[in-house]
Amino acid sequence: MIVNHFEKKFNALSIIAIAATVGFIGINLVWLYYYNLVREESMQYVYVTTDLGTIGAQRTAYLPTIYEAENMVEDFMDKMFSHNAENYRSRIEKARGLINLQDWLAIYKRFKDEQVIEGYNRYNSGTNLAIDSVKVNIGTEPYQGVAYTRQIIKYQDQLIENPVAAKFEIIRVQRSPANKYGLQIINFSFIDYKINKKIE
Numbered sequence: 001m002i003v004n005h006f007e008k009k010f011n012a013l014s015i016i017a018i019a020a021t022v023g024f025i026g027i028n029l030v031w032l033y034y035y036n037l038v039r040e041e042s043m044q045y046v047y048v049t050t051d052l053g054t055i056g057a058q059r060t061a062y063l064p065t066i067y068e069a070e071n072m073v074e075d076f077m078d079k080m081f082s083h084n085a086e087n088y089r090s091r092i093e094k095a096r097g098l099i100n101l102q103d104w105l106a107i108y109k110r111f112k113d114e115q116v117i118e119g120y121n122r123y124n125s126g127t128n129l130a131i132d133s134v135k136v137n138i139g140t141e142p143y144q145g146v147a148y149t150r151q152i153i154k155y156q157d158q159l160i161e162n163p164v165a166a167k168f169e170i171i172r173v174q175r176s177p178a179n180k181y182g183l184q185i186i187n188f189s190f191i192d193y194k195i196n197k198k199i200e
Helices: 002-042 066-081 088-096 101-113 116-123
Strands: 045-050 053-058 126-137 143-155 158-172 183-191
Touching (some): 066 143
Antiparallel strands (some): 143 158
């Protein structure tokens, strides 16, 4: 009798324990589901704290304007192709943040093959950049662009124009201290731009 009574109580307690465990798991699953719903909804908003309190504004995907894209390209071209012996390395390093590494290395190799820094040191020369045209189509991604510029090279007592033109694509990337535009040049390749004249 005592054994049977104990077994009945044990079975009852087991059922209660199982029910409590299932209930606990169920409550946590429901809580997790609603937590994720609230979290996803909150991710759609940016919260701004002001003197009047906290204001929520709906978050939208950032789309650059054509002016931002073209300004980024102009900034890159100027830093990458305009320098002298003193600022050569710092300027091309700043340009590196605006273009993918493979294309940057290809341009840098071209500079090394042409002995750019050696020429700057030997002749106390330098280059400035005149930007003739930068066009970017932001209708589809990746954006398509083309730039036409002229390096104005100081060589001894002469100024020589060297055309530098390129076509490229632009993608959106995370903003960073090295790239405040949130845009990056890819598939950069030089194209013909016939000027070839000397400035007297």
